[in-house]
Amino acid sequence: MDSSKLAIQGGTPVRPNLLPYGRQWVDEEDIRVVTEVLQSDWLTTGPKVAEFERAVADFVGAREAVAVSNGTAALHAAIYALGIGPGDEVIVPPMTFAASANAVIYQGGTPVFADVEADTLLLDPAQVEAKITPRTRAIVAVDYAGQPCDYDALSIIAAKHDLAILADSCHALGARYRGAAVGTLADLSAFSFHPVKHITTGEGGMITTNDPVLAQKMRLFRNHGITSDHREREQKGSWFYEMVDLGYNYRLTDLQCALGINQLRDLPAWLERRQAIARRYDAAFGEMAAIRPLGARIDVSHAYHLYVVRLELSRLSATRADCFAALRAEGIGVNVHYVPVHLHPFYREHFGTGPGLCPVAEAAYEEILSLPIFPRMSDADVEDVITAMRKVLGAFALSVA
């Protein structure tokens, strides 16, 4: 049997089943703590919400944490708390999930795209500065792939122009920048607990901040803009409440918070496992001319939500789409993060964006692949990814003179 024949051409795949790019880890203890809440008095807002908030705040070293129903709600609540509205501009990178920019629009603001740096795909501070106008109110700093943005550079720009910084840290729970934890580096930091993220509550989100006023605004916002919650009224024996602003039902349930508290206990070990997988990939791919891992800065601790490589297409007889299809056929669940947000039809139609606006992100988009990385991957899984990359890129390699 010829093991070099690509699965997409009828050869034997490296793996019989698809290895996903990310996956949750739920154990017996997780199931036990959720079952306990199911048997308690409080299914939604109860004692587990404040407990989970305290646990996340303590983990990152922030004063406050506010739990919400998902990462998108976290971004929306943060944009609300910053008071952003019609006429206000917020600078956002294009290399992110659409929610980073959508949250600005939910409150009537305008997202303005600033390009990323070629090696890290993180927001480029020089591009941020170039996009500032008298209407600019805030910067959304996306910690892409799990690597913190250059917060020192962004903070200098923000102070100079009186802007707020909202960190979209949905990729970066547990990352550090120059010794400081993600979650403490911006005015507000948003996290997601979707199953592919570092810890999961099914759906879930959190905002951390050192500002109790902003935290209070977000607690109101997640509960319809109402000044007390059901449990507080029960405890006081009172029926009276007031709605003082327009909010949403963005509450996270006690069931989910119990799961989150338990998941958080495993996070340090999971981060180490992600970093170990990344080191193995770095070593293997350092020797392959057709791929370049993204740059990792020496002054950060990278949380590796994603492991992203760029294909050197000039060395290959294939496109990224061909490589993607060939790797999938080998049983490797590669993915692409992301289609630049400013290229989506909604943004082109309503905000007049399009190709040419962020050339660095657009060029990167043609070449990137996200490889499987999650704590439960075995060493054999990791080697399968490396074997499949060698096989596919070897088959597509051009002999460079």
Ligand SMILES: *Cc1c(COP(=O)(O)O)cnc(C)c1O
């Ligand atoms: C996952 C993610 C979100 C949204 O989180 P949800 O919990 O899915 O709503 C926002 N921004 C980024 C960068 C993300 O990766």
